[in-house]
Amino acid sequence: MGRFTEQDHADRMERATRDAITAGLAGLLITPGPDMTWLCGYRPPALTERLTLLVLTPESEPRLLVPALERGDAEACPGAGALRISAWSDGQDPYAAAAGLLRPQGHYGVSDSTWALHLLGLQEALPLTSYRALTTVLPMLRAVKDAHELDRLAAAGAAADATYEEILSVRFSGRREREVADDLTRLLLKHGHSQVDFTVVGSGPNGADPHHEAGDRVIEHGDMVVLDFGGLRDGYGSDTTRTVHVGEPTEEEIRVHETVRTAQQAAFEAVRPGVPCQEIDRMARTVIETAGYGEHFVHRTGHGIGVTTHEPPYLVTGEEAPLVPGMCFSIEPGIYLPGRFGVRIEDIVTCTEDGGRRLNNTSRKLALVE
Numbered sequence: 001m002g003r004f005t006e007q008d009h010a011d012r013m014e015r016a017t018r019d020a021i022t023a024g025l026a027g028l029l030i031t032p033g034p035d036m037t038w039l040c041g042y043r044p045p046a047l048t049e050r051l052t053l054l055v056l057t058p059e060s061e062p063r064l065l066v067p068a069l070e071r072g073d074a075e076a077c078p079g080a081g082a083l084r085i086s087a088w089s090d091g092q093d094p095y096a097a098a099a100g101l102l103r104p105q106g107h108y109g110v111s112d113s114t115w116a117l118h119l120l121g122l123q124e125a126l127p128l129t130s131y132r133a134l135t136t137v138l139p140m141l142r143a144v145k146d147a148h149e150l151d152r153l154a155a156a157g158a159a160a161d162a163t164y165e166e167i168l169s170v171r172f173s174g175r176r177e178r179e180v181a182d183d184l185t186r187l188l189l190k191h192g193h194s195q196v197d198f199t200v201v202g203s204g205p206n207g208a209d210p211h212h213e214a215g216d217r218v219i220e221h222g223d224m225v226v227l228d229f230g231g232l233r234d235g236y237g238s239d240t241t242r243t244v245h246v247g248e249p250t251e252e253e254i255r256v257h258e259t260v261r262t263a264q265q266a267a268f269e270a271v272r273p274g275v276p277c278q279e280i281d282r283m284a285r286t287v288i289e290t291a292g293y294g295e296h297f298v299h300r301t302g303h304g305i306g307v308t309t310h311e312p313p314y315l316v317t318g319e320e321a322p323l324v325p326g327m328c329f330s331i332e333p334g335i336y337l338p339g340r341f342g343v344r345i346e347d348i349v350t351c352t353e354d355g356g357r358r359l360n361n362t363s364r365k366l367a368l369v370e
Contacts, residue, residue: 009079026106027057033113041078051094095125139312144326152236157359159191160238177201181214200228207342224341237309241346263287263333271356277319284333302330323351
């Protein structure tokens with residue numbers, strides 16, 4: 001897919017500035033990380049102690065302060081034409097340079113990835129300024145995706161689906177979890193991912209740990225195996241989970257898996273504009289609680305996804321923000337029986353004008369593997 005255009009980035013920076021004003025901020029201060037990449041398309045060639053700062057305020061066009069030795073890289077970024085780029089040289093005080101771009105008593109939103117070194121430097125240069133994390137003041141900054149972003153997320157989801165379809169033909173029994181995880185990594189890369197973020201393979205009792213890392217346990221006949229994997233393709237995330245069984249499952253295993261599948265479906269069917277995020281969590285949780293497994297559903301129902309694989313919105317009790325068309329998030333209820341097995345089913349879903357659309361479309365039935 002082609003790169004985002006200068007106009008795409010200009011529109012994002014303009015929208016972010018408007019949102020900052022609405023939130024009562026003097027502006028936004030963005031350091032290298034997903035926010036900077038999304039807003040202006042700049043990704044510094046190296047993450048160093050040198051200050052790089054995108055400043056968005058209503059008084060001026062977007063300004064990007066960079067180390068002098070990286071100015072050429074900044075001027076080549078996709079959003080460069082919508083930026084006023086300035087540089088500071090080694091030996092100069094970068095915080096004094098940044099201070100000239102800010103109000104002396106301004107209240108700013110700061111990207112979560114900002115180093116303490118830089119935030120403390122700004123506070124020392126402008127002691128009357130104050131700062132709040134973007135996740136606190138603008139949690140939905142990147143939550144609503146445009147059509148081009150949705151295309152990338154759909155492509156990432158399709159690549160993860162193709163990976164799952166292929167992994168079903170791999171032998172599980174008699175192999176270590178990390179060997180199957182290596183297969184997942186290989187297949188994600190084969191299907192176009194540039195970065196693999198995680199490959200959870202939780203077999204038997206290890207499946208009862210939602211964030212189990214694939215280890216040396218040998219997968220046995222009769223095991224439930226939780227497969228949770230994803231990464232970045234064309235700069236946007238994938239994240240899907242399916243639970244498979246080595247050989248024939250027991251009646252209890254079938255019942256638990258069907259409970260999770262029903263909960264996931266109920267949550268999906270609740271997706272529509274205006275519904276509070278916590279309502280999606282409630283729908284999944286109600287199904288699992290009614291089946292008698294409520295205490296074994298130990299995490300939120302979902303998280304947003306975009307240029308990172310975990311970001312707002314979060315589908316969890318207490319999150320009252322409404323769903324908006326273009327939001328993308330996981331729906332991933334699970335049941336985890338300590339010392340025995342776990343089951344999780346996860347799709348990425350986008351909110352549409354009249355409901356929800358899955359970006360993962362492999363079967364949610366319990367697959368049997370060898």
